[in-house]
Amino acid sequence: MPVRPLFVRSFFDPEFASPGCLLPGSLPWVLARGRSKWFPAWLFADWRGNRRRGRDAWPSVVLMTLVLLRWSEEGMSRRAAVRRAKTDVAWRAAMGLALGAATPSERTLRDFERFLQARHRDTQVPRYLLAHEHIVRSCLDAGVVGKNAAWAMDSTPMWCYGAVRDTVRLLGDGLRVLANLWCRATGCSLAEVAKSWQAPFLLKKSTKGAFSVDWSKASESAGVITQLAERVVDAVTYVRRNAHADFVRAGMRKTLLEKCRHLMRVVANDLETDPHGGLAVAERVAADRLVSITDPQARHGRKSKSHTFNGFKTHLLGDVISGLIVSVAVTRGNMHDGEPAHRLIARAKKLHAELDQVLADTAYGGARLRHLVKSLLGVELLAPPPPVPDKDGSLCKRSFVIDFEGRKATCSNNVTTDDFRFFWSADQGVHAPLFVWSKKSCDVCPLSQACRGKEKGGRRLQLHPYERELRAAREAWKDPRVRQAYRARTQCERLVNQVTRYGGRRARAFGLRNAQLQAHSIVAAANLRLLAKALAAKAGDQMARAA
Numbered sequence: 001m002p003v004r005p006l007f008v009r010s011f012f013d014p015e016f017a018s019p020g021c022l023l024p025g026s027l028p029w030v031l032a033r034g035r036s037k038w039f040p041a042w043l044f045a046d047w048r049g050n051r052r053r054g055r056d057a058w059p060s061v062v063l064m065t066l067v068l069l070r071w072s073e074e075g076m077s078r079r080a081a082v083r084r085a086k087t088d089v090a091w092r093a094a095m096g097l098a099l100g101a102a103t104p105s106e107r108t109l110r111d112f113e114r115f116l117q118a119r120h121r122d123t124q125v126p127r128y129l130l131a132h133e134h135i136v137r138s139c140l141d142a143g144v145v146g147k148n149a150a151w152a153m154d155s156t157p158m159w160c161y162g163a164v165r166d167t168v169r170l171l172g173d174g175l176r177v178l179a180n181l182w183c184r185a186t187g188c189s190l191a192e193v194a195k196s197w198q199a200p201f202l203l204k205k206s207t208k209g210a211f212s213v214d215w216s217k218a219s220e221s222a223g224v225i226t227q228l229a230e231r232v233v234d235a236v237t238y239v240r241r242n243a244h245a246d247f248v249r250a251g252m253r254k255t256l257l258e259k260c261r262h263l264m265r266v267v268a269n270d271l272e273t274d275p276h277g278g279l280a281v282a283e284r285v286a287a288d289r290l291v292s293i294t295d296p297q298a299r300h301g302r303k304s305k306s307h308t309f310n311g312f313k314t315h316l317l318g319d320v321i322s323g324l325i326v327s328v329a330v331t332r333g334n335m336h337d338g339e340p341a342h343r344l345i346a347r348a349k350k351l352h353a354e355l356d357q358v359l360a361d362t363a364y365g366g367a368r369l370r371h372l373v374k375s376l377l378g379v380e381l382l383a384p385p386p387p388v389p390d391k392d393g394s395l396c397k398r399s400f401v402i403d404f405e406g407r408k409a410t411c412s413n414n415v416t417t418d419d420f421r422f423f424w425s426a427d428q429g430v431h432a433p434l435f436v437w438s439k440k441s442c443d444v445c446p447l448s449q450a451c452r453g454k455e456k457g458g459r460r461l462q463l464h465p466y467e468r469e470l471r472a473a474r475e476a477w478k479d480p481r482v483r484q485a486y487r488a489r490t491q492c493e494r495l496v497n498q499v500t501r502y503g504g505r506r507a508r509a510f511g512l513r514n515a516q517l518q519a520h521s522i523v524a525a526a527n528l529r530l531l532a533k534a535l536a537a538k539a540g541d542q543m544a545r546a547a
């Protein structure tokens with residue numbers, strides 16, 4: 001494909017035709033100046049354009065540039081990006097394409113994005129992640145991060161691309177999707193399927209509109225929900241039984257069975273039996289509830305008590321002073337912030353060995369996470385410790401003095417015990433320490449009621465598996481210098497803003513894999529923007545010195 005080297009000039013060269021099109025310090029500028037350096041050939045070794053055999057294809061460096069430019073503003077669809085790439089002079093200069101020459105098609109761009117999601121043959125790591133890490137290293141080498149760096153992490157919601165539905169629509173629309181797939185797999189019409197599955201509402205556009213009931217009346221809606229659930233169970237049973245028959249297209253069996261699984265999950269999670277024997281939408285919310293039939297990996301998440309969302313969560317770790325984001329991950333919306341934190345810190349530590357402290361909010365303040373990152377990575381997690389639940393009138397754990405080395409504990413009545421044991425903590429999945437006081441000393445204790453409650457035996461004090469780290473964190477939190485250092489975390493919004501203002505608030509495609517690629521592309525573009533500013537400042541300094 002005709003990609004013009006930088007030193008060759010012609011009337012069709014975008015920079016020749018429009019000399020001021022590349023603003024120093026902008027994303028197109030940095031891409032035009034060093035795209036082969038930011039996207040080295042080894043990253044895209046297996047791309048069809050780099051093979052010796054076969055027909056010509058677009059070079060990976062042009063396509064990677066287009067992938068990042070797509071997220072240079074508020075994010076746009078592939079079609080819009082390709083349309084823009086045809087006419088925008090700065091974009092063409094960034095890609096190294098002459099004015100009026102060919103532009104990669106939407107399909108090529110989609111193929112390339114799929115290629116980025118695949119794992120690199122040497123490292124077995126997704127290529128988008130390798131590209132992101134390479135750009136982070138380039139930023140660190142260029143001195144984007146200063147000596148006063150403050151590393152922090154946070155998460156932000158990413159709304160899913162698929163339609164989020166209530167239970168009735170999940171069942172009705174889900175059955176309609178399954179019916180349409182069945183039609184494609186077997187070649188029969190939707191009318192035939194609706195008749196054989198005894199589900200005439202499949203022929204209507206709206207599930208709720210197909211039933212003339214008053215949805216505000218529990219008895220009427222329960223009848224419809226029961227009917228829908230029965231139709232779903234019958235249809236799923238039928239599809240599962242016949243999925244491997246000769247008349248079903250082999251290539252569609254996996255998709256059909258997957259849809260069956262999702263539908264049965266909705267029935268199991270969202271419905272419960274009502275007092276009259278029918279089915280009703282459950283009052284409780286299942287832990288891993290499906291919220292969208294078209295985007296089954298999306299989950300219902302909660303950013304705060306009042307702020308809920310449906311989709312995914314983007315986790316970020318970066319320097320709040322410079323704005324460089326070194327680690328990014330996207331998880332399902334219902335995943336706790338603390339779960340991917342260790343992976344995020346480990347990746348950041350690999351890229352920047354000097355990382356020794358990370359600021360985070362209470363969600364990351366768990367003792368286990370603190371212990372793991374300190375012992376395995378040598379990184380201190382500076383986060384507010386989890387609050388101690390205060391039980392009215394009773395003695396809480398805080399009132400016991402623990403000697404962890406000597407394996408002794410002293411209670412509020414000054415009675416010391418060395419009866420140290422372990423118990424199995426099902427929550428944490430590890431053994432945790434337990435101290436037991438003798439029944440004799442507790443029976444005569446004036447604090448017995450507040451300490452033991454209704455228990456008649458000796459007091460049993462169950463501790464957290466990482467109680468020592470938890471107590472150390474609570475002690476450290478009282479230090480005003482620690483609080484002062486923690487204040488830098490308030491600028492963490494800068495990192496979040498780098499992602500959300502360029503289209504990171506809403507997924508542009510279905511599924512977690514696409515969301516991962518989207519988040520990494522946005523972050524890579526944001527980091528390159530910082531690199532561009534650093535390089536432009538350096539070039540400006542050199543010019544000033546020369547003058």
Ligand code: SF4
Nearest residue numbers: 411413442445451459
């Ligand atoms: S009840 Fe037992 S453990 Fe509790 S304060 Fe009294 S002596 Fe100590």
